[in-house]
Amino acid sequence: MNRFYCAVFAGVLALAAVPAMAEEPPLEIVGMGSFHVGGRLAEITGQPVREITFTPGGTPAKVDPNGRYAVEQMYVQWFRPRAQRGRVPLLLWHGGGLSGVTYETTPDGREGWLNWFLRRGWTVYNSDAVERGRSGWAPPEVWSAPAIHVPIGNPFERFRIGQGEGSYSDDPAKRRVLPGSQFPVEAYDQFPRQLSPRWTTTDEPTIAAYVALVDKVCPCVIVFHSQAGQFGFKVAQARPDKVLALVAVEPAGFGDPAKVDVLKSIPSLMIYGDFIEQDSRWPTIRRNGVAFAERIRAAGGSVDVVDLPAAGIRGNSHMLMMDRNSGDVAQLIQTWLQRKGLWQ
């Protein structure tokens, strides 16, 4: 069993040994707001003026589609708790095809990581990456590629909730869930309602908007998931002095390998859930992540790679923040951040 061979470090098992607080600390939000950051103006010309009746029975309005459009901005919502214990704000960056909703209420109605970290006294910024949710998306004249929509069964098979390809059925009774899964499968059908159409051509503007966010609100800690693996590491490479710690939750992408030395001053934590080995894609994704971590270490940096099962936390899907034991995973992150001196 060398499954976790390069991942288990001294102290990692101890992280999980910190018990979850017996009683949840109170939620007390005393400041809240939102803004859009980043983006650019894109010009459209040569189109005919249209007359549009926006509301049935309403008064037609002329719409001249020529002009400048606000595109590639990013929506960010922030919350400030009464008792501030995080030394810097904590930023939550979601994965592909999703939005900041990822960190809100779980599909089965429990509080998500947004509330969890607010209860521990972190000021939290929760964003919708460029193109998704409240960030809006650009006209086809600006983004010519079509958006990708995925059917409701796709995340079930791809996110290690079901037993891979073919495991999803429209009939809930026939879905082949991974034995021991902590995903709240009885509420699975609520999850795909959070899906956001996506593009595969918007990584650069997404990174630019995240850099603009970091310039605006950091120094900070960034917790990022899946597709945001590349965003978290690349943005930290662009603004290493602004990022005090990186928490990569099942990252599916990584930073620039030629610039790993820039990351050596930023302590990083990489977390992987369960069922990796039996999946068709995740062994490769995890191997790429561990290889990136090793490059950072070779450059003199510090990365802790935690395979949750090895730390005694079992059954996690790719959507760890929605799993029944999401609080245990959050506590592991919290304990790690405390040990890095980022919480008081």
Add this chain to the structure above:
Amino acid sequence: MNRFYCAVFAGVLALAAVPAMAEEPPLEIVGMGSFHVGGRLAEITGQPVREITFTPGGTPAKVDPNGRYAVEQMYVQWFRPRAQRGRVPLLLWHGGGLSGVTYETTPDGREGWLNWFLRRGWTVYNSDAVERGRSGWAPPEVWSAPAIHVPIGNPFERFRIGQGEGSYSDDPAKRRVLPGSQFPVEAYDQFPRQLSPRWTTTDEPTIAAYVALVDKVCPCVIVFHSQAGQFGFKVAQARPDKVLALVAVEPAGFGDPAKVDVLKSIPSLMIYGDFIEQDSRWPTIRRNGVAFAERIRAAGGSVDVVDLPAAGIRGNSHMLMMDRNSGDVAQLIQTWLQRKGLWQ
């Protein structure tokens, strides 16, 4: 001057005379979450399987576009204040081409109506209507009409910020703002970043999702803006026992005129801002609203129509909740709700 002839009622001027509180009551949120409500599953068949690399350098995934899609659901975020003074929750429904961001921080960084009503002890549900923001949008195989995007100058000219058609310029110094406008024009460029692509074919599913929301969280008070004029009145007509009051803020659409008797037990307030008469479209829109109010009254119902200038509140654009005097308008709504016995 019969400009406000049918709109000024005894008591209306008195509403504005209630002074805004000298000091803002504290913001203290002790509960917060989100969910998606309503929607349906739509099936797509006969499409080829595609292989997509979602993340550069990542591991390709097979995406079978055939299957069922979650469409036409609605995203709702809720907040519960410590001291609950609203007798029922207050629902905020935004206008066309926008999202719940409408009620959050204003373009110039002040607190929006969401925080304003939370500070007065209302539990608030702020939603993104079907197709917009965190509600997602359906694949072209399901919604065949193209989305409508508008350039950044469109709301400037259409929402009574500038002096109508041709008043917008990409050069801020050359924009012709309505004299006396309360819109924070120096921050105008932040506003179009909130725009959401829209369809003109989704009114029925939007109403269905709002009805599902009302079934889930009401009895309640609904504050609705612009395009949501039709949604507010039609949903109240569908669920009259669940709606204790309606606040129509510059409604651009209305309910079913054949069913106004259903609304007679629901006290309603209609609010219009400034510069209506000099606009090319708003005199008609307002006239339609007043005519709908008169139908409700003729059926025995109660509707107060307030033209803000007649109530001493001047300079309001269509985006009243973003104007510099947005607190005065909110206070007028609050005072009206208090008089209806809905706040304690």
